Amino acid sequence: MFPWIFTTWSPSIAPGPSTDVLEDLDHPTLNCLRDLIKIGGGGNWPPKATYxxxxxxxxxxxxxxxxxxxxxxxxxxxxxxxxxxxxxxxxxxxxxxxxxxxxxxxxxxxxxxxxxxxxxxxxxxxxxxxxxxxxxxxxxxxxxxxxxxxxxxxxxxxxxxxxxxxxxxxxxxxxxxxxxxxxxxxxxxxxxxxxxxxxxxxxxxxxxxxHRSTEFWNTKLVCEMEGKMLPAYRLFSQAIALMDSERLDDVREALKSANEILKMALKYFFATMVNSNMSHAVWMAYVQGFQGWALDGIDGISGGQSLMFRTLDSFLGIRPWPTPESECRHIPAIQRRWLHCLRDYDIRAVAIERGYDEVTAELDSLVKQLRLWRMGHMRRMQPYESVYRPERLHMTAGISVVHASNEDHMIEHLKKELSRRLAQTV
Structure with missing residues (x-):
């Protein structure tokens, strides 16, 4: 199933809906995406900050x-x-x-x-x-x-x-x-x-x-993933607008293109998250630790804050949703508005209710890709999270201090956490 995800990534251009199909669309989801880019990112996504x-x-x-x-x-x-x-x-x-x-x-x-x-x-x-x-x-x-x-x-x-x-x-x-x-x-x-x-x-x-390379690629990777997925965000919002207009051929075309974009993005992820870019020996000590927090029960940065994966879960109706309290903690309001817009529409439920089988099939392909990524990520993270660091307690940036007696118990704890989300990715 999807053997490409573990092969070397090479860039290609995924097809997209023609502009004449999309130029007349006006929909709240499209407006949320425009606000994400303009208001949330200063006119760019991922954001381009100035200093x-x-x-x-x-x-x-x-x-x-x-x-x-x-x-x-x-x-x-x-x-x-x-x-x-x-x-x-x-x-x-x-x-x-x-x-x-x-x-x-x-x-x-x-x-x-x-x-x-x-x-x-x-x-x-x-x-x-x-x-x-x-x-x-x-x-x-x-x-x-x-x-x-x-x-x-x-x-x-x-x-x-x-x-x-x-x-x-x-x-x-x-x-x-x-x-x-x-x-x-x-x-x-x-x-x-x-x-x-x-x-x-x-x-x-x-x-x-x-050390410097590991820190750089840790940030570069998540930023590149957002940039590669922005065309898919557009296609997700367009697919919702097209569904409401019952232009099913155009919906299917948009989702096929989104599947290709996601395929390329995930291949890039696995090709980049390798020891030569992000050192197993260095990452935990010089990246993960600093990005943690572990005060007053508050966590620091985690992959769960990635807009890409929150967008996929929200668009595909993968539950449970985060509680409003937890999402308000780290996710800026403009990003939350985009996610809520996708969740409120729930395109998979709409497609199933209306009997749009070909649309459902394309959405299911997106779910399968996401599920396979989560399976692969469980394996890829283990060499990073199992490094022995005697100066510190076991901790992930995303779930703070973990009460584990050794590195093996730490990995089992993380696998349990990740397995829970994998089981929900259906």
């Missing part, structure tokens, strides 16, 4: 603070001495507080962000996204104090963040419609890929090339 050059002077100081701290965060050989790690973490946080006190004028910051709140253009949204990334990196750096992360920090239940990091975060939460105190895939991944194909903010400065 210091587009910010008020008071906001630029945050980027300067991160640059001053980035070389102090990573170490090549983490300490196993808890007392020593406590000193390292406390020293890092004290240095960051000093830098924030010296460089941040919080009244000017709040004034600048207040002006942004009244501007609705794409360029301002791109600036918001870049600032979202910057503050997320600062907050995660302050939260951990050293990377690779250590159990001394994982054992913390409360961290008091400087006011200079809390005040702009409240504005960010309001603007993006999120509740989490931590960064998310939108801020730390989507908004961190600069236009010259490099990371704007990095936590592997001064580390060997394998």
């Amino acid at each position: 210091e050059d587009s910010w008020h002077l008071s906001l630029k100081a945050y980027s300067s603070v991160f640059r001053a701290m980035e070389t102090l965060l990573p170490v090549e050989e983490p300490s196993l001495d808890h007392s020593r790690n406590r000193e390292i973490i406390d020293s890092f946080r004290a240095r960051m507080r000093s830098e924030l006190d010296r460089h941040i004028d919080i009244q000017e910051v709040e004034s600048a962000l207040g002006r942004w709140q009244h501007e609705q253009d794409c360029s301002t949204q791109s600036a918001w996204l870049g600032f979202f990334a910057c503050i997320s990196f600062l907050r995660h750096a302050y939260r951990w104090g050293v990377t690779p992360i250590v159990s001394e920090a994982q054992n913390e239940t409360v961290v008091a963040f400087p006011h200079q990091l809390d005040a702009p975060w409240k504005a960010i939460q309001q603007h993006f419609g999120i509740d989490s105190p931590s960064g998310c895939m939108t801020s730390i991944c989507y908004s961190n890929m600069a236009t010259v194909d490099r990371l704007q903010y990095t936590v592997t400065v001064g580390m060997p090339e394998v």
